[in-house]
Amino acid sequence: MSSDVLTVFPTDPYWQPSRVGGTRAAALAAELAPVGRRTAPVPTEPRWHEGVVFVDCGSNFEAVGCRLCGTPLELTWWSQAVDARAVGGFEDLEVLMPCCAAVHSLNDLDYRWPCGFARFDVPIWNPERDWLEEWDLAAIGKVLGHPVRQVRAHY
Numbered sequence: 001m002s003s004d005v006l007t008v009f010p011t012d013p014y015w016q017p018s019r020v021g022g023t024r025a026a027a028l029a030a031e032l033a034p035v036g037r038r039t040a041p042v043p044t045e046p047r048w049h050e051g052v053v054f055v056d057c058g059s060n061f062e063a064v065g066c067r068l069c070g071t072p073l074e075l076t077w078w079s080q081a082v083d084a085r086a087v088g089g090f091e092d093l094e095v096l097m098p099c100c101a102a103v104h105s106l107n108d109l110d111y112r113w114p115c116g117f118a119r120f121d122v123p124i125w126n127p128e129r130d131w132l133e134e135w136d137l138a139a140i141g142k143v144l145g146h147p148v149r150q151v152r153a154h155y
């Protein structure tokens with residue numbers, strides 16, 4: 001049985017909310033994207049991570065490119081860069097781009113579908129809806145106290 005996970009998380013990969021803010025934001029996310037009934041429902045709960053984690057898009061992953069010069073990146077280069085930063089718990093996300101020699105954050109690469117990095121996230125398992133709208137994200141961000149973005153994964 002495959003699953004879809006819609007994950008909402010702060011735009012700043014290092015930022016973490018208070019317990020109250022994070023819990024309220026997760027409750028609002030659960031209301032805006034109710035969990036579907038086609039599988040045993042997983043409750044939508046906020047997660048605070050000790051270090052930064054990669055928020056992947058599962059089999060929705062198609063490609064990754066440089067946002068600065070538009071060059072598609074070799075997946076082997078990208079996965080080595082991610083593995084190297086993972087050793088340090090992603091304390092440092094900056095990499096030297098092989099295409100244009102700029103220093104850029106792994107968080108800001110051009111991922112298709114979107115992926116990201118976070119120390120706090122709210123995964124919504126098998127939501128009944130597709131992507132959240134801009135105003136939904138704005139509402140969650142307001143409750144959280146920081147702007148949020150979303151990643152949609154398929155496993």
Ligand SMILES: [Zn+2]
Binds near residue numbers: 069
């Ligand atoms: Zn580049």
